[in-house]
Amino acid sequence: MSILDARNVTKRFGGLVAVNDFSFHVPERSIVSIIGPNGAGKTTFFNCVTGFYEIDEGEILFDGMSISGKSPDQITQLGISRTYQNIRLFAQMSAIENILVGMDPRLTSHWVGAVFGTQHTRMEEQQALHDSTELLRFVRLRGKGDHLASSLPYGDQRRLEIARALASKPKLLLLDEPTAGMNPRETAQTTDFIKLLRDELGIAILLIEHDMRVVMNISERVTVLDYGQMIAEGTPEEVQNNPEVIEAYLGRGAAAHV
């Protein structure tokens, strides 16, 4: 059964068709990748799934339920969370606070309760702090909870962003170029980490990546977008040998050489 099911999704910006009649699905507990050159519509599709953009045509089903037309906060409440291509942490908040914000959809306490310090609020805050510390440990940032997000090194910021996304206990995690700007060693670490995420938490992961090695290593299925259209779909090996994909990436000449 698929956790995410996009059917004939189209998104236009004026005359530009950013995503064109795109159908796509993510099975449960799987790692699926979308690749494609810059401007292929990958991030646009992410923004459609998370509710930042309203889709013009088609339908997106999450867990068997349509999420088209829902607002970003509602979609997060349902169980989709994401990271960003250019890290978007809450810079002037500490690492632990960033995770606590990510946990917000799971919290129920009311602000009046916070003023009076009711038992429910205190218990919930305590639990939230405990869970956040756990998550911090999980992404190997133990002991850095008090650090300002902006003061963390790049790799830590990437992992903190993932921890923040995980805090809402999502069923589907969208990672937008998690290894962008990393050196090969960090990339390898992150790749392993993503695998670990799926294996330990049992969630589905949808990945946007440029780095072929990352994609080929960990994804079960790969979809290739070019100019908003799907040009190939299949296992990493199938996609890698698809002449259309090579052409999209390297140009016509390269395709002829293969």
Added chain:
Amino acid sequence: MSRIDLRNAAKIGLMAGVAAASVSAIGMVQTFDERDLITNVLTLGQVLLFAASVLAGYQAAQQHTAAERGRTLLTGLIAGFLAALPVLGLVLLTALFPNIRTKLVNVSATLIQILTFGLGPSLGSLLLAAVMTLLGVGGSLIHVIPSRISRPIIIGLVSTLVLGLLSEVLLGVLRPLVGSQVTGLLFGTKGLRLVTAAVVFLLITSGYWWWSARGEEDMQLRLQAQNPERAQRMRTMRVVVGIVLLLILPFILGTYLTEVLDIVGLFILMGLGLNIVVGYAGLLDLGYVAFFAIGAYVMGILTSQSALGLTDISFWMALPIAVIVSVVAGLVLGTPVLRMRGDYLAIVTLGFGEIIRVLATSDLLKPYIGGAQGILQIRKPQIGSFQLVQPEEFYFLILAGCALAAFVSWRLSDARLGRQWMAMREDEDVAEAMGIHLVKTKLLAFAIGAGFSGLAGAIFASRLSSIFPHSFNLLISINVLSLIIVGGIGSLPGVVVGALVLVGLPELLREFAEYRLLMYGALLIVMMIRKPAGLWPSAVQQRELEGVGEETDTFPSERALHPETHEPMSEQVVEASTTTVRGS
């Protein structure tokens, strides 16, 4: 740098000189000259003038290392001398063209007397040049003398000057306590006596020197390490002492100072509210005075004994109604501006504030709220048969209001709602993607902020018994915003410090009033350059200033998880990185 950077020294010196000449020409030096810091020796006006050369000397000499003593001092000398030139030019100008006053109205004979120490243009100018040059050297001396010695001296000097500045206030407090004979020994007619100043300076300097020599931090650390329970007890003690002090403050300070404190308190209350809107939620609200006005007017029309009074309810009944109406007004303003950000929001709220002021003065609403004549005979709060009239009595009401607002702010800042606000401030889109309901969160910030301001307004109306529309102008919004910026945005103690500095000081020192806006501007610029996080930054800002998160070592757990990363980069990896196509 091995040579003296003449150009730099000249630039800084002349800049300071032009500043000194300008504040003289606009009359600031003359006005401030009326306040003696040390009787018959030093006035505030002179300090203002001389500060220019000290700062110029200090700034210009900064480029040299401590070892280059001669060069450092020479640079200070040059800067100090050049700082004197524009001021001397002003003196010369008046000597040559006595008619200059028609153009520069504030360049009076008195001012020239002050600038020349009353010695006449020629001799006085020479002395002024000599003094300012020497002070320039004095400024550069700070770099030469080891900080172990210079720090206590600077702190002693500054504290003595501040004490001198506040001597009128101190006189008012001390005279009833120790009798006018003792105060007569310590103080002159206006400032400190020279002997008192010298003693105070010596005491503070030696005291600080002794304290730093013993290593205050070291001692405190040891104390805490020894006995955490005792440290906790000490903290509790400090809080208790603070509360007791706050409660007996009006009886120590007397009526006049308590009245000043009341005004400061009302601004603290507003500052706490605006701090939620601007500091926590990041919504720049320039029309904040509107809620203050609404709170005041609701209190007015509900409790006024005049013809405008609608009902005859007590202050205590009207207070919650005033707050609720302000909260509703906050929601009403909040709803249309939900989609706006930053500058646009600032402009719309600015307009809202003006609308309220214009409505208050309008003929349309005159039958209900009195137009420009305002509302008179507003009721005072009554407890049993006791009526709160005196500033000392209002002080406790305002203190209670501030305590409530501070408590609510503190609790919320640490809770879920506070985090939602801050997340929204940092990045609205991401906050929404984190499942935060933006509309609800924004409206709550507006409503709670408006509620505090309305509370302040209601107390304000009752305190004065009468309100007039011109009390609710844009300047109040700007004052409140400035005080939270100067204090430290998002910081609760910062609001208190900011209100004391920006509202309390000008109230105490009357001569500041005229130049209030000029000094606001200067202070804001200096703050933004030197201390952008404010006088008392919030905990998060402090953390950033201290620069935690420097260590970037990988954690042991990471190695356990990734044994393969210990090996040198494999060929495969290199290959893979080259296949990264059209990477961003």
